[in-house]
Amino acid sequence: MIIPVILCGGSGTRLWPLSRRDFAKQHVPILGGGSPFQRTLTRVSGQAPFARPLVVTGAGGRFMAAEQAAAAGVAVDLLIEPEPRDTLPAIAAAVEWSMRRDPDAVLLVLPSDHLIADTAGFVATAERAATTAAAGDLVAFGLAPTTPATGYGYIRPGALLPSGGRRIAAFVEKPDAARAAALIAEGCLWNGGMFCFSARAAHAEIAALAPEAAAAAAAALDGATDDLGALRLGPAFAAAPKISFDYGVMEKTASAAVIEADFGWSDIGDWRELWAQSPKDESGVALEGDAVALDCRDSYLRSDGRLVCAIGVEGLAVVDTPDAVLVAPLDRAQEIKGLVTALTAGGRREATEPARVHRPWGWYQTMDLGDRFRVKRIQVAPGKKLSLQKHHHRAEHWVVVRGTAEVTRDDEVILLRENESVFLPLGCVHRLANPGKIPVEIIEVQTGAYLEEDDILRFEDDFGRG
Template identity: 45%
Template sequence: MTDQLLPVILCGGSGTRLWPLSRETYPKQFHALAGTASMLQDTATRLVGISSEVELAAPLLVCNFEHRFLVATQLQQSNIDNARILLEPSGRNTAPALTIAALQAQADGQDPVMLAMPADHVIADKPAFHSAVQSAFRVASAGHLVTFGIVADRPETGYGYIQHGTDEDNGTFEVQSFVEKPDLDHAKAYLAAGNYLWNSGLFVVRSSVWLKAMKQFRPDILAACEQSMTNAQRDADFVRPEANAFQQSPSDSIDYAVMERLSKAPELGISARVIPLKAGWSDVGAWDALWSVRDHDRDGNAIIGNAVQHGCTNSLFLSSSRLVAGVGLDHIAVVETPDAILVADLRRTQEVKQIVAHLQKHGKDLAHSHRKVHRPWGWYDSIDYGDRFQVKRIVVNPGASLSLQMHHHRAEHWVVVRGTAEVTNGDKLQLLGENESTFIPLGHMHRLRNPGKMPLEIVEVQSGSYLGEDDIVRFEDTYGRVAETTGS
């Protein structure tokens, strides 16, 4: 049987250092930061064009349950319709995520070689990456665990490091040790030594080999994942591991759970190998990293969106909704979203996570969600609010519909701006065209559907004593959300 290469895309993470653009409900992997496609979409298509010597399986994605429709929609937009999506009931780090992926990979009697890729990395040189993957595939097929180490070009304190030996086999080296993010002096020493690489978080391993290693080193994680997958629910779109069992799994990373322990267990016959990779890699972990992967003007500025500058050097300007202008700035990041603006020294952008921690501590929703909220049927933007009223712009995708629902504390006025709306209002069903409107009284069962072939856009005015998103009772829902209590 020919070995297959299974892309396993790990879609967890909240990207807090890229706040305010990246937030928990819409983290960085769903944004188009390095080009026109999102980072997830770039990752899902990264192996397109690899040598025919490698048989590619359909990708397998592991994502947060709350992000399931974002993942499915972005894959559909990239014309990827054969992927399988595993839904983590809660985050447990990369070792449990790869374990449930390995168990799913073997569900059909296969034993593919898995390429684990975080969904939020940039790799600019695809041919170089393909060549490295082919080498890793050959070594992993023989029963070893391979990672990629990024060839360091500066003393970086934001990455962990991998120390490797001199024993070379098929382009791979023996892993000697893993090193946590160092201080500047140690980072300079690692760069000078020449045998330290940045830890990429990319791994290649056969599914059975990974499960064998987990049984040896973390049988508690493996047991929880096995029980969770045994009782998983499977439908046409998603695989849903059983939540209670999965949440019993300890949280651990691939490095800690397995990679760092392999040298101490030679009886397993699994060695940890590393391939030096020079392919324009970045984890885009902070705003300075995004600045480094974007094109610059002659003064070293990276400009994204509606932004202008005068007399600025080596700075980043990102605009999401309005004009951003900079004068006389150097090494500054200016990031604008509709509800928050960040101004930071590009050399200190790792510290943005402290701002997010402050917002979380003080109960600010700005750490969690954007003003614009994505739903499986489209999106809404809360454009104005005040005492007892809120105004939303709502866009419904062609053929999509909101749930059949009612509210206890608010009434709603809907005005169609573009497209055609099919409105269920109590026991009445009506079609509304552009510039037409309707009123949904408090307590009325209602539904909004787009029967057309173009996006439906409406303006919704809510009024009442309580306007929170948890004031909703669902009766029917296309997306299986009847038991959920929030969202439209």
């Protein structure tokens, strides 16, 4: 059995405005289906060699990870990093966690922000990697290069091993284009950050080559606590060095092996790459959502709801979201990072927060904003409740449009069915809960002179928020 270890930390803005600081690329639904994280999960679920996945995630992304795993119907173990420390500490913690359960377990470390076209090929590669890993080696997946990419590290394969795969002769840092072409001609492979090893072998190598990380991982597991069904690593985790697994272990160990992998891997690193991975018509136009192209070529048009129309454009990305629209040539997609940095510096909320804000209990989205009012749509998951709270500057009207809500208002507890409403005067202590089996959705109309999120005084919270 192979335990998939899904790395789900990190955030990214290269698919802005779809991905944002607070809504990472791996969680963005793409290609008309699930998110890359969900696709990573389902790829290793419900079939032979794979055991229940272990998801390693940051504190910020934990509820999103749990929600998307549940939506994909995949049961997972969840390990929460108290703070982000790069891949070595994350993997060290996963290895320590596995060692304490089964030292002979084989772990398959997978980033969650990539696409893989050929699932069967992926599974077959994972099985070959597991065989090599069982012999005690630390195996990297060497991805068959498709272009002389300058954005990845390369692996130079060495001697053939009896267990399959090859010893790694060298890791090569991100090259320039000419060097990349030369590396490919020599038979070098891309390093996609996917690894396979036994818990025992990885544990020994981490202890030998990165003892601080090993100690921090062990202490973090010792101090780990249950956190709403997930395992939150102890504060000792913060002592681990911020370093990648490649640099801290793979490049130093004598047991580094590589398995050649060719299963249609893509890191969807920007809009150009997402366009390349999308189904396209004969003019090279990819449409997602309610988009219409008239005489366009080689373009990516995406709508999150509105009607998006393009006439006669070529090589363009047009991305519509509820609060921001991006228009940029596909071959200048790398400049989005600079745009987002500038927007962030300008204090633009759209740069960092998604229009739909996910919370441990569900999500909310502002649908209308006027002079002294704000309208939100709020969804609360079954069994969840918001904090007991009050506001100093606003009153709220709640109309239930789906499901059944339990509303606490000062000393009353009111059960509200679909099509019923309640008024929460300024200063009242209130709470919204979903006692039912389906999500509850309400329309909230706030009125007052100050309508920002920070006008909240919390008395009790299921999620430990102050």
